[in-house]
Amino acid sequence: MTVDLAQSAVTPASAPTARRRRRRGRQSLIGWGFVAPFAIVFLALLVAPLLFALYLSLFQNQLIGGERFVLFDNYVKAFTDDSFLNGVWFVVRFSVVLIPLQMAVSLAVALMLDVLTGAFSRFSRLMVFLPYAIPAVIGALMWGFLYSKSFGPLAEIFGMFGLVGPDFLSRNLIFVGLLNIVIWQWAGYYMIILYAALQGIDPTLYEAARIDGASQWQIIFRIKIPLIAPALVLILVFALIGTLQFFNEPQILRYLAAGAIPADFTPNMYAYQQAFALANYNYGSAISFALGAVVFICVYLFMFITRKRGSFLS
Amino acid sequence: MTATVDTPRRPVPVDTRRRTSPRRYLPLQVLLGFLVIYFLIPFWWVIVNSSKNAGGLFGGGSSLWFADDIDYVANFTQLFTFQDGIYLRWLGNSALYALVGGVGATVLAVAAGYGFAKYRFIGRRLSFSILLGSVMVPATALVIPTFILFSELGLTNTIWAVILPTLLNPFGVYLMHVYARDAVPDELLDAGRVDGAGDFRIFVQLALPMLRPAIVTVLLLSVVASWNNYFLPLAMLSDNRLFPVTVGIGLWQGLASANNAGGTSLWSIIILGSLVSVIPLIIAFLTLQRYWQGGLSIGSLK
Numbered sequence: 001m002t003v004d005l006a007q008s009a010v011t012p013a014s015a016p017t018a019r020r021r022r023r024r025g026r027q028s029l030i031g032w033g034f035v036a037p038f039a040i041v042f043l044a045l046l047v048a049p050l051l052f053a054l055y056l057s058l059f060q061n062q063l064i065g066g067e068r069f070v071l072f073d074n075y076v077k078a079f080t081d082d083s084f085l086n087g088v089w090f091v092v093r094f095s096v097v098l099i100p101l102q103m104a105v106s107l108a109v110a111l112m113l114d115v116l117t118g119a120f121s122r123f124s125r126l127m128v129f130l131p132y133a134i135p136a137v138i139g140a141l142m143w144g145f146l147y148s149k150s151f152g153p154l155a156e157i158f159g160m161f162g163l164v165g166p167d168f169l170s171r172n173l174i175f176v177g178l179l180n181i182v183i184w185q186w187a188g189y190y191m192i193i194l195y196a197a198l199q200g201i202d203p204t205l206y207e208a209a210r211i212d213g214a215s216q217w218q219i220i221f222r223i224k225i226p227l228i229a230p231a232l233v234l235i236l237v238f239a240l241i242g243t244l245q246f247f248n249e250p251q252i253l254r255y256l257a258a259g260a261i262p263a264d265f266t267p268n269m270y271a272y273q274q275a276f277a278l279a280n281y282n283y284g285s286a287i288s289f290a291l292g293a294v295v296f297i298c299v300y301l302f303m304f305i306t307r308k309r310g311s312f313l314s
Numbered sequence: 315m316t317a318t319v320d321t322p323r324r325p326v327p328v329d330t331r332r333r334t335s336p337r338r339y340l341p342l343q344v345l346l347g348f349l350v351i352y353f354l355i356p357f358w359w360v361i362v363n364s365s366k367n368a369g370g371l372f373g374g375g376s377s378l379w380f381a382d383d384i385d386y387v388a389n390f391t392q393l394f395t396f397q398d399g400i401y402l403r404w405l406g407n408s409a410l411y412a413l414v415g416g417v418g419a420t421v422l423a424v425a426a427g428y429g430f431a432k433y434r435f436i437g438r439r440l441s442f443s444i445l446l447g448s449v450m451v452p453a454t455a456l457v458i459p460t461f462i463l464f465s466e467l468g469l470t471n472t473i474w475a476v477i478l479p480t481l482l483n484p485f486g487v488y489l490m491h492v493y494a495r496d497a498v499p500d501e502l503l504d505a506g507r508v509d510g511a512g513d514f515r516i517f518v519q520l521a522l523p524m525l526r527p528a529i530v531t532v533l534l535l536s537v538v539a540s541w542n543n544y545f546l547p548l549a550m551l552s553d554n555r556l557f558p559v560t561v562g563i564g565l566w567q568g569l570a571s572a573n574n575a576g577g578t579s580l581w582s583i584i585i586l587g588s589l590v591s592v593i594p595l596i597i598a599f600l601t602l603q604r605y606w607q608g609g610l611s612i613g614s615l616k
Contacts, residue, residue: 030513031433034425039426042482044478045460049456049459049462053462056462112345116346120343124346124347124349126599126600127350128353130599134542135541135543135544135560135591136542137560137563138591138592142357142359142588145356145360146355146356151363151371151377151581153377244452247454252544255568272545288457291455292451296447
């Protein structure tokens with residue numbers, strides 16, 4: 001007892017440090033307790049499948065000799081396989097056209113809704129968002145109907161002006177047809193994110209700018225857009241991840257757009273075909289893994305380039 | 315530049331915003347009106363055409379207006395009795411996968427996000443960076459690897475093959491982390507500890523009520539992701555009695571397209587089936603809008 005007292009008198013910090021350390025140990029344990037259930041799911045359903053796919057992708061199943069270790073042969077094959085490369089080229093082109101368009105639409109709607117108030121504005125906000133609640137499959141199907149020659153209105157509408165309606169399910173226009181579906185589906189979701197960010201801006205800034213003689217456009221470009229830059233980066237990342245993984249819409253439209261969408265239209269569709277139609281798990285794994293890696297690297301590079309204070313994931 | 319972004323969302327007092335004078339913004343209102351029409355056209359088409367029978371669909375009448383005979387009753391009857399009423403089963407499956415998977419994913423995300431936000435544990439920084447990295451791993455990239463793994467374990471073509479992968483929601487954890495960090499003050503937790511409450515009790519009784527908007531958002535996002543999922547169940551399931559409604563309708567659509575002559579009667583129920591399958595989520599979004607409208611922005615405002 002006296003020794004204790006003496007010691008603590010000599011080194012007054014030691015007892016609290018020990019207690020703090022013990023407390024920190026306990027904190028550590030409890031912290032892990034909260035995180036553990038998710039961590040288990042993470043290991044079992046993200047890490048394990050990826051490692052297993054990586055492992056499988058290093059083998060080839062051959063008619064003679066069965067499974068054979070081939071190291072990176074599957075990857076060499078993928079990156080020289082026209083089907084895979086054309087698929088990648090398609091999703092890259094698609095992203096380059098889609099993402100700016102989609103961001104422009106969602107930003108424009110968000111800016112409009114930020115200025116307008118009232119019942120119509122609230123109603124519009126909900127209606128523009130509505131497609132997000134629709135499964136991609138159903139959305140693609142709905143637009144497929146609208147595009148369809150047999151029961152779509154396009155022929156009818158263009159016919160009124162004596163014109164022939166465009167066939168968005170044809171080989172030439174399927175790009176535009178898909179573009180429209182994806183914009184329709186996701187613009188509302190992105191709009192809500194941007195709108196919420198705009199509503200978070202302090203309105204006195206606008207007053208101050210107006211007193212300084214700023215026009216409405218200057219307020220938009222000098223105040224609003226810079227202030228919601230983090231939200232713009234966030235939706236850009238979402239859009240990039242989603243588009244490079246394109247699968248649902250073209251897969252569904254395949255039936256309606258006879259011939260315009262081959263089975264290897266996007267990398268994901270090609271991997272699906274390899275794994276399920278051809279039961280070529282090794283090559284399917286390699287494509288999935290390669291694609292996942294490409295997406296990860298693209299997004300990571302993008303995040304790195306646009307990294308700044310206050311942005312997503314910084 | 316970031317000063318205003320960093321402040322927590324606050325309700326914008328309507329009175330200080332200048333009232334919209336309708337005349338001044340008339341062109342904007344008109345433009346918005348056209349946009350709303352664009353976003354609603356597919357819904358309108360489906361509502362109109364689900365009332366038609368095969369004759370009405372292919373009869374050459376206007377596809378943007380009702381046919382002379384509105385045939386909802388017959389279409390509904392056919393939808394719910396076709397192939398022994400399998401459509402109802404698909405709806406039930408979708409609900410099961412979405413609720414079990416969505417609730418499970420939310421529980422995991424809330425606990426983990428809170429843990430990351432409020433405890434300083436060994437390996438926290440490393441595991442959190444891994445989590446952030448995994449947000450960028452797209453879910454569809456995992457489908458084929460997970461399928462192959464599950465088929466080794468004999469789990470494919472069971473309900474677990476769809477429910478288990480749904481539990482993984484790294485973005486949900488990230489959202490909960492951001493929200494819990496700002497919305498739950500450390501002082502409150504310390505006060506709870508001084509009063510002798512255990513950590514779990516503090517979490518349930520003090521933290522959870524403050525996290526409610528984020529919880530509803532994560533739950534809604536998880537449920538929607540699961541209800542709308544197509545690739546995963548398409549890969550995992552081969553027994554059509556286990557299909558969710560998205561894969562089921564995809565199956566019908568494939569049948570109808572492959573078989574143009576015999577398929578014409580199928581189109582009416584595909585269209586009506588599409589309409590019915592989107593109603594639950596639309597209702598969920600409309601009734602819960604108070605929560606998600608603020609919640610969706612959590613990730614973008616720090």
